[in-house]
Amino acid sequence: MDILNLIRISAKALLRNKTRTALSMLGIVIGIAAVIAVVNLGEGLKQSTANQLSDMGTNLIMVMRANQRRGGVSMGSGNVQSLKVRDCELIAKGAKNVTMVSPVVNSAGQLVNGSKNWSGTVYGGSPDYLEIRKYEIATGVNFTEEDVKKYAKVGLIGQTIVENLFDDGEDPIGKTIRVGNMPFKVIGTLKERGENGMGMDQDDLVVMPYSTVQKRMLGVDYIQQIVCSAASENVAEAAVEEVESILRVSHKIPEGGTDDFEVRTQQEMLEMMSSMTGMITTVLVAIALISLLVGCIGIMNIMYVTVTERTKEIGLRMSIGAKNSAILMQFLTESIILSLIGGVIGLLLGLLLSYVVSLAMSMPYIVNVPWMFISFVSCAILGLISGFFPALKASRTDPINALRYE
Numbered sequence: 001m002d003i004l005n006l007i008r009i010s011a012k013a014l015l016r017n018k019t020r021t022a023l024s025m026l027g028i029v030i031g032i033a034a035v036i037a038v039v040n041l042g043e044g045l046k047q048s049t050a051n052q053l054s055d056m057g058t059n060l061i062m063v064m065r066a067n068q069r070r071g072g073v074s075m076g077s078g079n080v081q082s083l084k085v086r087d088c089e090l091i092a093k094g095a096k097n098v099t100m101v102s103p104v105v106n107s108a109g110q111l112v113n114g115s116k117n118w119s120g121t122v123y124g125g126s127p128d129y130l131e132i133r134k135y136e137i138a139t140g141v142n143f144t145e146e147d148v149k150k151y152a153k154v155g156l157i158g159q160t161i162v163e164n165l166f167d168d169g170e171d172p173i174g175k176t177i178r179v180g181n182m183p184f185k186v187i188g189t190l191k192e193r194g195e196n197g198m199g200m201d202q203d204d205l206v207v208m209p210y211s212t213v214q215k216r217m218l219g220v221d222y223i224q225q226i227v228c229s230a231a232s233e234n235v236a237e238a239a240v241e242e243v244e245s246i247l248r249v250s251h252k253i254p255e256g257g258t259d260d261f262e263v264r265t266q267q268e269m270l271e272m273m274s275s276m277t278g279m280i281t282t283v284l285v286a287i288a289l290i291s292l293l294v295g296c297i298g299i300m301n302i303m304y305v306t307v308t309e310r311t312k313e314i315g316l317r318m319s320i321g322a323k324n325s326a327i328l329m330q331f332l333t334e335s336i337i338l339s340l341i342g343g344v345i346g347l348l349l350g351l352l353l354s355y356v357v358s359l360a361m362s363m364p365y366i367v368n369v370p371w372m373f374i375s376f377v378s379c380a381i382l383g384l385i386s387g388f389f390p391a392l393k394a395s396r397t398d399p400i401n402a403l404r405y406e
Contacts, residue, residue, distance in 0.1 A: 025342035027295020032346025034288035040354035042281030063226035097239035124213030140188030158203035303390035328395035335387020343379030
């Protein structure tokens with residue numbers, strides 16, 4: 001049978017019952033759309049995370065307190081007091097591949113300006129903190145080493161704080177606001193950075209001298225983190241080795257002993273985030289593929305019903321000379337057409353859905369072309385498989401019994 005004629009006959013048969021045809025394709029459409037949307041959004045999230053980490057500086061090195069473990073179970077790092085300001089001083093003096101170092105302490109606090117209040121996070125650092133973390137000053141000035149020595153009550157605020165504590169057009173510079181019970185003077189505002197790859201607002205912060213947060217707010221003598229800037233990305237690994245060596249000596253950790261700190265680079269964090277994103281994407285794709293499989297089972301069920309309903313038609317065609325192979329090919333073609341049309345609609349819907357979500361979440365819109373090809377080929381294969389057994393049943397129909405069928 002001519003292939004074009006076969007497609008024309010199959011299309012006419014499908015159009016005779018438009019509602020059933022549409023419902024048969026629905027499972028394929030949903031499955032393909034889900035796969036394409038999830039894969040594209042996963043790629044966009046990976047790229048967004050990479051961009052955010054890149055904005056923080058590819059030569060950033062972070063030293064954190066190690067988690068406590070009891071019986072092999074991580075207890076977190078909340079009570080660990082292993083990092084001190086002295087560690088920063090030793091790193092600054094002894095690490096040749098490190099250009100800037102800043103201690104970091106932070107605390108959540110209620111910020112108040114007159115009748116307005118906002119819950120934000122206060123970060124304490126050295127004057128180099130902003131440059132290490134790639135924050136830029138929009139207005140005003142940075143605090144100084146003298147402010148650090150005097151535990152000065154001064155700070156710079158992010159744009160989220162500006163928007164929620166001050167009226168439109170009001171200049172925050174020189175104004176006094178409170179964090180908890182401590183008043184401080186706003187000496188600068190930070191340029192807007194937006195949300196990071198995890199959806200956290202990078203503008204909802206106050207940056208003060210670390211000594212102010214440490215002594216006046218928290219009343220502690222330890223710090224929670226150290227951030228460093230390597231001289232370049234090429235020497236980042238060498239800088240990490242220097243930092244680890246200095247801290248092991250400072251903390252009197254014996255050879256082979258367990259470190260009470262963790263050192264991470266931006267590259268390690270990028271790999272970790274990519275791994276997490278990849279795992280989530282894989283799970284969601286697996287769920288989407290299950291829905292695609294369910295759609296194919298739906299097509300198989302519909303094709304079985306169609307074969308049963310058209311038993312008399314099959315008998316008539318066989319009685320006037322239609323071969324078993326022609327009947328088999330007709331129903332196979334109908335199944336493949338259903339799958340391919342559903343696949344095309346699913347592809348378009350998945351692309352549209354991923355575009356809308358990427359736009360709404362301010363993520364890069366990335367189209368994974370290999371997965372589009374894989375999905376489309378899968379549609380054809382699944383259509384062939386799901387239509388084979390109903391088509392085989394139709395081709396083996398006894399024409400005499402089929403003509404008697406009511």
